[in-house]
Amino acid sequence: MSEKMRAIKKTKPERGITVSESEIPKIKDNEVLIKVKKRAICGTDLHIYQWNKWSENRLKLPVIIGHEFYGEIVEKGKEVKEYKTGELVTAEMHVVCNHCYLCRTGKAHLCENVKILGVDANGAFADFVAVPSINLWRVKKDIPEELFAIYDPFGNAVHTVFEGDIPTKTVLITGAGPIGAMAAGIAKAAGASLVIVSEPNEYRRDLAKKLGADILVNPLKENLVEKIMELTDGEGVDNVLEMSGATPALIDGLKAIRKGGILVLLGIFNKDVSLDINELIIFKGITIKGVNGRKMYDTWYRMDGLLRSGKLDLSPIITHRMPMEDIEKGLLLMEEGKAGKVILS
Ligand code: NAD
Numbered sequence: 460m461s462e463k464m465r466a467i468k469k470t471k472p473e474r475g476i477t478v479s480e481s482e483i484p485k486i487k488d489n490e491v492l493i494k495v496k497k498r499a500i501c502g503t504d505l506h507i508y509q510w511n512k513w514s515e516n517r518l519k520l521p522v523i524i525g526h527e528f529y530g531e532i533v534e535k536g537k538e539v540k541e542y543k544t545g546e547l548v549t550a551e552m553h554v555v556c557n558h559c560y561l562c563r564t565g566k567a568h569l570c571e572n573v574k575i576l577g578v579d580a581n582g583a584f585a586d587f588v589a590v591p592s593i594n595l596w597r598v599k600k601d602i603p604e605e606l607f608a609i610y611d612p613f614g615n616a617v618h619t620v621f622e623g624d625i626p627t628k629t630v631l632i633t634g635a636g637p638i639g640a641m642a643a644g645i646a647k648a649a650g651a652s653l654v655i656v657s658e659p660n661e662y663r664r665d666l667a668k669k670l671g672a673d674i675l676v677n678p679l680k681e682n683l684v685e686k687i688m689e690l691t692d693g694e695g696v697d698n699v700l701e702m703s704g705a706t707p708a709l710i711d712g713l714k715a716i717r718k719g720g721i722l723v724l725l726g727i728f729n730k731d732v733s734l735d736i737n738e739l740i741i742f743k744g745i746t747i748k749g750v751n752g753r754k755m756y757d758t759w760y761r762m763d764g765l766l767r768s769g770k771l772d773l774s775p776i777i778t779h780r781m782p783m784e785d786i787e788k789g790l791l792l793m794e795e796g797k798a799g800k801v802i803l804s
C-alpha cells in the first residue's frame with residue numbers, strides 16, 4: 460500500500476503540532492497494521508506539544524505522536540499467527556528488546572533498550588499504526604469498548620496502586636490528574652478503607668470524587684498533614700501514592716505516612732528534591748517504591764479483572780470527545796487543567 464493517511468505529527472522543535480498527510484506504514488513480518496478507532500491524549504503528548512526539555516532531549520523529528528488508542532487489525536505480517544484481521548485490539552506501546560537483563564528476569568517494563576511508539580517511533584495519532592503482535596491486548600466484549608483507548612494510563616494507575624498495601628488500609632493520593640483520579644477508584648475497588656486525595660485544582664478534585672475518593676483536600680487551602688492525622692487517629696496513612704511530581708506534595712506525603720508505611724512514586728519531578736531523609740524516611744522505616752510503565756503483562760490482566768469485577772466505574776474520567784483534527788483544542792483544555800481524558804475519534 461502506498462496510499463496516504465491523516466496523521467498528527469511533531470515536525471518542528473518548538474511549541475505546536477501539525478495535522479498532515481503521511482504514508483500508511485508498511486508492516487514487518489512480526490507486526491500488524493491497525494486501523495485506529497479511538498485515541499486518547501496523554502500528558503506526554505502535551506509535553507511534546509509544549510516542547511519541554513524532556514521532549515527536546517528525547518525526540519527525533521518528524522514523528523507521528525500518540526500511544527493511547529485501540530483499533531481494528533486490518534493486515535498482519537506472515538509470522539503473526541495469534542491474531543485475525545477484524546479483531547479489535549489495544550497495545551502496550553513500550554516495545555522492549557527481550558534480550559537485556561531486565562527483560563530476561565521478568566521486568567520488561569524496565570527494559571534497557573525500550574522504544575516507545577508515539578515518542579521514539581511513529582505512533583497512533585493517525586488513521587493507521589503498525590505494532591508488533593507481541594504487544595497487542597485484545598478488546599473484551601464485556602468491557603465498555605472506549606475504555607481500551609485509555610488502558611495505557613489506567614495501567615500506570617493500576618501498577619502504582621498494587622505496589623502499595625491496599626486492602627483494608629488507608630491511602631493518600633497526591634495529585635489527581637487523570638492517573639491520580641483513576642488510582643482513587645482503583646484503590647477503593649481493591650478494598651482500601653479510606654482514600655484521601657490531595658489536589659489544588661477544583662475540577663480535578665471533582666473528578667477524583669466521581670471516581671470514588673472518600674475525602675478531597677485542597678493542599679493550598681488546608682493543612683494536609685493535620686487533616687490526615689485527624690482522619691487516622693493521629694497515626695498517619697498506611698500508603699502514599701505520589702502522582703503529582705510536586706515537591707511539596709512529596710514532603711507532605713512523607714509527613715502524613717505512618718511509621719512503617721509505604722510510599723509509591725509515579726509522578727515525575729522536573730527538578731531535584733531536597734528533604735530530611737533521616738526524619739522523614741529512615742527513622743520512620745518507610746518503604747519507597749518507584750513505578751515505571753506497566754508490568755508486562757501482569758498489570759494488563761489486572762486491568763481487565765478490575766473492570767470485570769463491577770467494583771470500578773472508570774467512565775467519568777473521559778470528559779471530552781472530539782475529532783482527531785481538533786487535537787489542539789484538547790491539548791489546550793489539558794494544559795488549563797480543565798479535562799480528564801480527552802478522546803480523539
Ligand atoms: P497531571 O500533570 O495531569 O496531574 C498532576 C496533578 O498534580 C495535577 O492535577 C496538578 O494540579 C496536581 N498537583 C500539582 N501540585 C500539587 C500538590 N502540591 N499537591 C497535590 N497535587 C498537586 O499528570 P497525569 O497524567 O495524571 O500523571 C501523573 C504523574 O505521573 C505526572 O507527573 C506524570 O508525568 C507521571 N507519569 C509517570 C509515569 C511513569 O511511568 N512513571 C507514567 C505516566 C505518567
Ligand code: ZN
Binds near residue numbers: 555557558561570572
Ligand atoms: Zn530489554
